[in-house]
Amino acid sequence: MAGFDKVVTSYAEAMAGLTDNMTVIAGGFGLCGIPENLINEIKHKGTKGLTLVSNNCGVDDFGLGVLLPNRQIKKIIASYVGENAEFERQMMAGELEVELTPQGTLAEKMRAGGAGIPAFFTATGFGTPVAIGKEERQFNGRHYILEESITGDFAIIKAWKADRYGNLVFRKTARNFNPLAATAGKITVVEVEEIVAVGELDPDQIHTPGIYVDRLIQGTFEKRIEQRTVRSSSVATGE
Amino acid sequence: MAGFDKVVTSYAEAMAGLTDNMTVIAGGFGLCGIPENLINEIKHKGTKGLTLVSNNCGVDDFGLGVLLPNRQIKKIIASYVGENAEFERQMMAGELEVELTPQGTLAEKMRAGGAGIPAFFTATGFGTPVAIGKEERQFNGRHYILEESITGDFAIIKAWKADRYGNLVFRKTARNFNPLAATAGKITVVEVEEIVAVGELDPDQIHTPGIYVDRLIQGTFEKRIEQRTVRSSSVATGE
Amino acid sequence: MALSREQIAQRVAQELQDGYYVNLGIGIPTLVANFIPDNINVMLQSENGLLGMGQFPSEEEIDADLINAGKQTVTMAKGASIFDSAESFAMIRGGHVDLTVLGAFEVDVNGNIASYMIPGKLIKGMGGAMDLVAGADNIIVTMTHASKHGVSKLLSNCTLPLTGKGCIKRVLTDLAFIEIKDGKFHLLERAPGVSVEDIIKLTEGELAIPVNVPEMQF
C-alpha cells in the first residue's frame, strides 16, 4: 500500500514545495467546502506573488481573504469577489490583479485543464467584456468564444471522507469546485474530515478517484457560514 | 409529483416519436450497460435510416447488432466495431457508413453536446486519419485538433436504479458512456432494473440528475457477457 | 400602481409550469419561490451544485455544507441531487433548465442585458449570470422599469458592459410585462392601475403597443 498511501501528517508537509509566484487552484464556493487549513498554512508559510484560481476570495478573516493582509496574492481568477474590505482596497489601488471569469467557464476551465483539453468554445461571455481578445466563432448559427483551460502548480481541496489512496467523497454543496480543482493541480493536496480504511468506500460512489490526489491530510474545520438563513425568520443575517 | 414523474409503462411509449433518419445516442461499452430492450423496441418499430452514436455496435444477435439485418442503421459513429458478420458485410459493401472516432473523443463529444460546448481541442488523433479535414492548432507547443460535439434526437440509456424523477444510479462498469449519452439527447429514455421511491436515493450519490431524463421504464435484462473470463483458467471464451 | 417586489415575483410565478426545472437569481427572483402555485411542482436549481433546493432550514437543520448560490443556508427537497460546478453549468449551458429568472440593470430592444458591472463602482463579478443568460432559452428578467430618478432601464442600446448579447426575450418590471422581438419591446401586460402612457414615458427603447394592453391578473 505504501506507494498509494497519500496521507501526510502535518500541514507543513501538505504544502511543501509551494514557492513564490506559483499558481494555486482552490476548491470551494463562498466559504462552503473551502480548504481552510491549507489556506492558513499558505498564510503561515508567507508565500508571495501567488496567482489564485478560486470562485471567490473568502472574507476578511476567513478563507482566501487571510492571504490578503500580507499581500500574498498577486492575481486572482474568480467569478465573484469583493466580500471583504481589504480585497476592495487592494483591487482599487491596483495592488491586486483581478481576472473576472464567468462561474461556469471557470469550472469548465478547471475541468478542461485536468482533462488535457487546452481550449473549448462556449457561448458564455460572447458580446461581453469577457470576450475581449478572444476568438469568436459560429457553430450552427450561434456565437461562441474560445476559452483556454487552467492548470495549477498546486490544487488545494476540501473533501468529506477519503481513504488512504486518496479516493474522495464530498458532502452536499461542499462539493462545488473541489472535484474539478482536484484534477487540475500538478500537486493536488486534499484535507478531509475523516480518513477511512481502503476498501471502505463504495467504488461506485467515489466522487474523485485517488489518481488525482497527491497528498492527503485529516483536519478539523470551522466551517463558517456566510449567510445563516433560517426558516422561522427567512431573513439573512450576514456574519 | 406528476410533473417530474418520468415513468412510462410500455416500451412503445418509451420510444414514441422516434422516426426515420433520426440520430440516436446509445450508452454501453461492448455489451455491458446497453439499453437492450430499448434497442429491441427500435428493431420492432422498424425505424430506418438511423444514425447511431455508440462506442460499439453489439454482436450479431444482441445489442445494436439486431438493427443490422433490416438495414435500420444508415451510419454509425463508434470507436470499435466489427464484432459481427453482418456488420462487416454491410460496411464492406458500402451499405453502412462508419465514422471511427477515438473512444475518449467520442465520450467527450457526448459530454460537450450535453453541456452546450460546441467544440473543443484535443491532442487525440493529431497527425492521424482522424485529423483529416479538422482544424489543427498549437497550445503551449503541443498540437491539437478541433472536435465538434454530438447531440442526438434520442438518447437511450441503461441505468441500475432510478427514482420516478429520473435520478439515476449506475452499477460498476455498466456506467461507461451512459451518463454522457443521457445529457446529449433531445429526448433521453432510460431503462432501469429498479425504480425506487423519490427520496430513497442519497442526493450525494446520484450519478445522473433527473433533469436530463425524459422517460423512464423498468425492464428485465439478459446482460449477455461478451468475454467470460474466469480466474481458474484465465482463458477467454467468446460467447 | 407599480408592482411591489413581491408582486413582481408573484407575476413571474404564473409563468411556471408543472415539472419545470428553474434557476432563480439573487434578489427579486429568489422571491418567486414563495409564490409557486400549489397545484404544480417545480425543482429549483442552484448553480453551486444543487437541483431540488428546499426551504430555508430550521435552526436545528442548519448545515454549513448546504448552501445556495446566494450563500444562504438551505435544505434539500425530496428528489434533490448534488453535483459539482462543472456539471451544474453543463446543465445550464446545455439548455436543460426550463426557466431562468434574474435581475438586471438594463435590457435593450435587441435582447442585450447588462447586470453585473457599473464602471467606476466596485465590480464584484458576474458570478454565474453570464452562463445563465447564454445557456437558457427561456429567461425572464425582473427589474424596476426605471431608476429612482426616472431614467429608463429599457433601452435602445444598453450603456453598461453586457452580461449577454441577444439572449433576453421577456422582461417583467414593476410597470409592465414585455416581450422582446424583432428589435422592439412589445407591451404584453401592464401593472394594475398603470397606464400605457406611464409605461411609454419610462421606456427609452422602441415600444410596440397593441390595441389592447390587459392589466396583469393576480
Next chain:
Amino acid sequence: MALSREQIAQRVAQELQDGYYVNLGIGIPTLVANFIPDNINVMLQSENGLLGMGQFPSEEEIDADLINAGKQTVTMAKGASIFDSAESFAMIRGGHVDLTVLGAFEVDVNGNIASYMIPGKLIKGMGGAMDLVAGADNIIVTMTHASKHGVSKLLSNCTLPLTGKGCIKRVLTDLAFIEIKDGKFHLLERAPGVSVEDIIKLTEGELAIPVNVPEMQF
C-alpha cells in the same frame, strides 16, 4: 533467443514503480499484470471506467456489469473506483496515468505509431488507443521486432495510417529494448542471446548503438 510474449511482459513489468497508475492495452500488455513485482503496488486503469482492476473472477464472482476494456469479466481491487467514460479519458488525456503499455504494427524514429488499421483489411477501429498515445507521457510499446517474413516494424517512417504522431519514446520488442529520441532508435538492451547484428538486420530505421549493449536481466 527472441523473447516470448511472457518474457516481453516480464521485462516491461520491471519498469513499474510502486504507486504507479498503469493502463495496459490488449494482448501482450495485458500479460504485464502477471509479472508485477511482489514488493510494489500498482493500480490498473481500464479505460471503460475502472481504476483498480483486480484479477479475473471466479465462476461465482462473474458479474456482467464488471468488465475491462477488453470486454473480459474482471474483479475490482481494494481501493478501486468506477467512473464514466469521459472521466476515464480525462484521466488518460490529462496525463494522470503514469505508464501506458500498448501494442503496435509499426513505430518509427520520430516516435510515430501505427496500431489500428491496415488498409484493405477489415478496420475495427482505434478504440481508446489514439487517446492513450496522445495523453500519456510515459508509453512502452510492445511488439515483435519484425514480421514473420522478416520485415522490420521499426521504421524510418511508418507506412500504415498513424495512431499517434511523435508520442512514442520506448519500444520493447522480442529482440531489444529501444529508446526513441533525436530522430533515431537507441538500442538500450538486447534479449538474452540475441546479437546486436541480429537487431541491426531487423531494424529498418536508423539505429544508434552504444559501445556496450547489455543483455536484459530477468
